[in-house]
Amino acid sequence: MENCIFCKIIKGDIPSPRLYEDDKMIVIKDIEPKAKLHYLCIPKTHFALLSEMDSEKAETLKHCFAKIAQLEETLGLQDGYRVIVNQGENGGQTVHHLHIHLLGGEKLGDF
Ligand code: 5GP
Ligand code: ZN
Numbered sequence: 001m002e003n004c005i006f007c008k009i010i011k012g013d014i015p016s017p018r019l020y021e022d023d024k025m026i027v028i029k030d031i032e033p034k035a036k037l038h039y040l041c042i043p044k045t046h047f048a049l050l051s052e053m054d055s056e057k058a059e060t061l062k063h064c065f066a067k068i069a070q071l072e073e074t075l076g077l078q079d080g081y082r083v084i085v086n087q088g089e090n091g092g093q094t095v096h097h098l099h100i101h102l103l104g105g106e107k108l109g110d111f
Pocket of ligand 1: 005016028029030031032033040085086092093094095096
């Protein structure tokens with residue numbers, strides 16, 4: 001989608017090293033890390049909210065979560081991590097292309 005920063009990263013218009021990529025998703029480092037390790041898992045399909053999900057998007061998200069589990073050690077998350085999907089205004093979502101935050105590499109505070 002035009003003017004979507006994550007679509008531009010996925011297309012390669014904005015360079016961002018990928019820690020993992022396949023036909024459905026990429027994993028990159030967050031540009032402003034909120035923990036020692038902070039990754040973004042970004043589905044290649046553009047949609048903003050879980051409420052937009054249909055069966056195809058659900059399959060994509062299922063793939064993302066299954067792959068995240070496989071990548072734990074590679075990403076240094078084997079001691080545990082936090083998964084966050086911010087939604088909309090109250091959720092503090094700033095990029096309106098659904099993405100999964102992975103935070104770890106240290107003991108995280110309560111929230
Ligand atoms: P949200 O607030 O929408 O849940 O998360 C958006 C995240 O994307 C933020 O943590 C922000 O630091 C990250 N971000 C925004 N622009 C870029 C970028 O150009 N590159 C990378 N790697 N991360 C970005
Ligand atoms: Zn997008």
